[in-house]
Amino acid sequence: MISVKAPGKLYIAGEYAVVETGFPAIIVALDQFVTVTIRSADQIGSIVSSQYQENSIYWRREEGEMVFDNRDNPFHYILSAIKVTEDYAKTVGKDLGIYHLTVESDLDSKDGRKYGLGSSAAVTVATIKALCEFYALPVDHDKLFKLAAIAHFHVQGNGSLGDIAASVYGGWIAYRSFDRDWLKLAEKSYNFAELLDMDWPGLDIELLTPPKSLKLLVGWTGSPASTSHLVDRVALNKAKRQQAYQDFLNNSQACLKRMIAGFRSQDLHAIQTEIAINRKLLNELDQFTHAHIETPLLTKLCDIAEEFGGIAKTSGAGGGDCGIAIIDSHKQLNQLIEKWAANQIIPLSFNVHHVKE
Incomplete structure (x- = not known):
């Protein structure tokens, strides 16, 4: 069994400006987590989240693709994270498996209301971390950020992806967003391995140390x-x-x-x-x-x-x-x-x- 966690975040300063390429923000990672667990499965896999217990989904694999039994589901970020990671796995020659994936979250209050700690980013990061371990994929913080940024951006379509950076790198960070229009074009021009290895225009992440x-x-x-x-x-x-x-x-x-x-x-x-x-x-x-x-x-x-x-x-x-x-x-x-x-x-x-x- 594989179990990983990713922290939530709070913005300290630079909101709204940070959605523009190259404009800075300061963000901090907090000790509240999304935990993703993966267990290998035989023919039928599942995705279960404590937030959506009534909507747990089951899936099988046909000709390398995930096929779902449920048409409507609230797992968009998780599914995007799975797709991006498995696309990466295929580019490095890994065979795709079947698994049970479980998500637990501290990022909401006990009555289910969101604190605003970036739960969608944390679940994206945690899912990709877990699957990279499951498939034994070579990944460092920079590659993890890029994979999670791609997956999250595919679903949300706007935002700076600073919450992804906080969840990946932790602590206090100064963050400048990459050019999202460039990413849309780059995805059509480069394979995953190339995209993960190259510099992304405008992207800058610096770890900060606060005064004692x-x-x-x-x-x-x-x-x-x-x-x-x-x-x-x-x-x-x-x-x-x-x-x-x-x-x-x-x-x-x-x-x-x-x-x-x-x-x-x-x-x-x-x-x-x-x-x-x-x-x-x-x-x-x-x-x-x-x-x-x-x-x-x-x-x-x-x-x-x-x-x-x-x-x-x-x-x-x-x-x-x-x-x-x-x-x-x-x-x-x-x-x-x-x-x-x-x-x-x-x-x-x-x-x-x-x-x-």
Whole structure:
């Protein structure tokens, strides 16, 4: 039996700008996981997820292809991950097998609501990791990222794939997205082995080390949000306000460069200053895209954090989900957390997860 896990993530800064090729964001991997288990099977395989127990699917293999008994299923990311990995396996001469694949997830609340930790990315990464082990495929972090990015992009069609990078590399990362239009063309021109070995235009991933005094606090609003829907809404409105959008991109890029420099120099104050600037830039973006990025409860989360000496903002696409606060670990953390809880903001006791080489 093979069992692997992949962590969820939270965006720290650079949201929305990161969907454009080469524009930076900072993302962190958290110690909440998707676990994928694979057991070899004889003639009938299965895919089972604790999230979709009533929709478990069974499959067999005919002439090398997976054939499903269920027409409608919610396993799109898992199936895309399987297809991409098995296409790669075929290019290196592996025979395809039959297996039972099981998915367990920590990335939702007990009542099934999503925290916004990138569960679709984590399940994609974990499925590919497990299948690479099952088929004994040569894969390092860079190849795993590329396989998972391809699989995820085939389903979602938008987004930066930064959540894939966080799930693969772990810890704190500075991420710049690759050119997605280039990938669409490259898939038609190169085989998998070539695609995994080449440099992808615009892609840059740097591991960051935070200052020792930096404490990351996460608060959840209890209201799930759709990243794809919000990114689409910004994309629709940016065409109408091209100059304002370009100003947002340029200002976000400058802000993130200064923030990354703050990580490199271990300067907590510099990081906090840029977090505040990034929050302001996202609110300016909201004014002309009407995406409703910072909800009233997220504003309350930020205001409370500032009362206790922290700097806070929305995390990810906003519209609900989580907010993050960056604060000196010597400050009154318990009082901040208690005031969040008193204002319908659920503190999440998650920690940063580092992936082993």
